[in-house]
Amino acid sequence: MPELPEVQTIRNQLRSYLPLTIERIKRSPELKQNILHTKIPKNIVGATLKRIKSHGKLMIFDLGDLYLLSHLGMSGSWIISKEKLKDKHLHLQLDCGKYFLSYVDPRRFGHMYFVDKKGKDEYLKRLGVDISSEAFTDDYVWECLQKGANREIKPFLLDQKYFAGSGNYIANEVCIRAGLIPDRICKTLKIEDAKKIKQAFHSVLEGSLKNNGVTFSGGYRDAFGEAGKGVQNLVVFHQENCGLCGTKVRKVMLKGRGTFYCPLCQS
Ligand SMILES: [Zn+2]
Structure with missing residues (x-):
């Protein structure tokens, strides 16, 4: 859990809020320890989230030259809100001005990677x-x-x-x-x-x-x-x-x- 229908539900709901330009980010200490397996790129602030795709259970956030791959694990979700989300399981918050896009994951079995196009294509090759x-x-x-x-x-x-x-x-x-x-x-x-x-x-x-x-x-x-x-x-x-x-x-x-x-x- 979540499986493909849950991932596509989140993807479809977020799509109507695009594009979103990231003005600020906030992360939990656990993000780096458990969830995010790459560095956060310096150019993330100012980047615009243009499209959200998915392949199987993988969410693919298209940030121009940069992609965020997000696998929700057992209990991950991306929440869109007008107000800052207050949740003790919040691990990454993208402040996009009018909206906040927040990754919440109580069990922290989710995985995230910031990659370029080559990195994204290589990851997708592993999937059927x-x-x-x-x-x-x-x-x-x-x-x-x-x-x-x-x-x-x-x-x-x-x-x-x-x-x-x-x-x-x-x-x-x-x-x-x-x-x-x-x-x-x-x-x-x-x-x-x-x-x-x-x-x-x-x-x-x-x-x-x-x-x-x-x-x-x-x-x-x-x-x-x-x-x-x-x-x-x-x-x-x-x-x-x-x-x-x-x-x-x-x-x-x-x-x-x-x-x-x-x-x-x-x-
Ligand atoms: Zn039966």
Whole structure:
């Protein structure tokens, strides 16, 4: 958490405030220790934030010759406000005159990098196709399944080298919607399964995006500090009964991650 729908919700909300010119910055001592892995460039003050893009779970702030890459980790968010934000988990505040753009991260598992264009391109090379993009096709999923032949499907769906933007709730929900038991081995899947997986991603993302993301207890907040309402679309993840058939949902740990499935709908 946050996964692609939460990142895109924040991105979309911030876009309507652009461009923003940075007049002053403020940072917490923990920013350098835990979150920011590069120096803060001297020319940050005076730079104009022109565009915000994203790839998978990575937010890309375009500052002209400079980019800020931001991965929100477990609990990060960018909040836009007219007043200075008062929050004990505030780690970076960009004072842009009329507005303040603030990075808040209670658990401090987020990552940030100031990079040039080359640095940005190199970082993006490590990521697979964005699961919401047009390049995420049936054929692409089928190719991935062959590359992950001996892996279990649900942990495989978390791998950002193939499924950029996926995360634990998305992978759980894709498996139930595609009818696949989470520990199915990829090489036992057929091309029809690749199509179902692609369609399942589409359905999960759509449900989350139109509800401004999914918030579990104490979790993700959008750019206005609000919780997302996407929990109502979940079929098995942290659910008592399967949303498709009503059977009691089972929970196991698979490669260290909480995994939820319906013994009737998934095989
Ligand atoms: Zn079921």
